[in-house]
Amino acid sequence: MLPVAAHRRALHQIPELDDRLPETCAYVRAVLEPLGCRITTPIPGSLCAFFDAEKPETTAFRADMDALPVTEATGVPYASVHPGRMHACGHDGHTALALGLAEYAAARLSQLPRNVLFLFQPAEETTGGAERLCATGILDELHVTRIFGLHLWPGLAQGQVFSRPGPLMARSSEVTVTVTGRSVHLSRAAEGLDALAAGAEYLRRAYAAADALPPEEPRVLRFGRMVSGTVRNAVSGKTVLEGSLRTYREETHILCRERLESLGRELERETGCALEVRLSQGYPAVWNHEGLYETLRRCLGPEAPVPLDVPVLAAEDFSFYQKRVPGVFFFLGVGDTPELHAPEFSFNDEAVLPAGLDFLKKLLMME
Known part of the structure; x- marks a missing residue:
C-alpha cells in the first residue's frame, strides 16, 4: 500500500484531458x-x-481525474511526461486522496x-x-x-480544511457575443456597419449593467x-466577445x-449590426446542504472544517451531484503556492495529503 503522496506523484506524471484518460484509469483500477x-x-x-x-x-x-492543456514549469522530479499537459488544478491530489480512502x-x-x-470522474x-x-x-x-x-x-492554511453552509462556489456560464456588421474601406466608412464600435459599446454597457446590481x-x-x-x-465587419458570468443565486x-x-x-436597433448573445449552460452553484453541514459540524466538533466567511467566484461541477443528493464540498489548504491552473502550481503533498486523508476518514466513519 503506497502513501497517498506516492499515488499523487505517479498520477502527476501522466496527466490526461477531458474524458480520454486511459493511463489514469489504468492506474486507478490497478489500485x-x-x-x-x-x-x-x-x-x-x-x-x-x-x-x-x-x-x-x-x-x-x-x-x-482530468488535467489541463498546460505546459508544466514546476521543475519537480515527477513532472508530467506528457508535453503540453499538466495536473495544474490538483486533480491528481484529489484522485490520490480517494484512492487512499478506498484502501482505508x-x-x-x-x-x-x-x-x-x-x-x-x-x-x-x-x-x-x-x-x-x-x-x-x-x-x-x-x-x-x-x-x-x-x-x-x-x-x-496548509493541511487545514475549510467550508461553509450554503453557497461555496459560483454558478457559471460562458458568454459569447457575436456582432456582424458590414465591412467597407475607411474612405467610405459611412456606408459600413461598424462591428468593432458596436462590440465596444456592448462591452461598456454590459459592465455597467453588472456593476449596477445590488452589492449584496x-x-x-x-x-x-x-x-x-x-x-x-x-x-470591421465582425466582432466576437468571449467572457464569463459568475453568480450564486439562480435568480x-x-x-x-x-x-x-x-x-x-x-x-x-441603434447600430444596424446583428448581435447574437449566447450563454452556455455552465455549472450550477456549489451550494452546501445546510442540514448535512450542520450534522458533520456537530459530529466532528473541534475537527470540523474552518468556516469560510464568504464564498468564492470559481466554479465546479460537483454542483451537479448536489442537485441530486445532499452534498458538502470542502477546500483543502495548500498554503502559499502559485495559483491553480498556473504552469508553476505545486504543493507540499507529504504535508497536505495526509492531513486531507485524515479528515476524509472522519467523514467516512461519521454516523
Missing part, C-alpha cells in the same frame, strides 16, 4: 482491484468503486456505518463529467444519500477576449442573462 470492491465504468473516462457494507444507505466521495475503507468494511461509493475542467455521471442513475441505483468532495486551494449579490461579468476586423483601414443569473440579451437587441 482498486485488490480491494474487493465492485468497479464499473458508467461513462467514458470514469471508474466507480462500490464497497458493499450491507447497509441500506450509501455515502459517496467524488474525485476528478476496504480494511474496515464491517465497521462502515454506510456503504461507500467512490466516483472517479472525467471532464470536470471541460464538459461537466459529473452531470453525465449523474444521468446514468448510479446515485439512485446504489442508494446514495449524501456525497462529499474537496478541492486543493492555494492561499488557505456577489457576481462577476468580465470579457477576456475580443477579436475584430481584418485590417486597420477597413471598418441573479437569470436577471443577468436577460439583461445581456436585451442589450444585444438594443444595440441592433
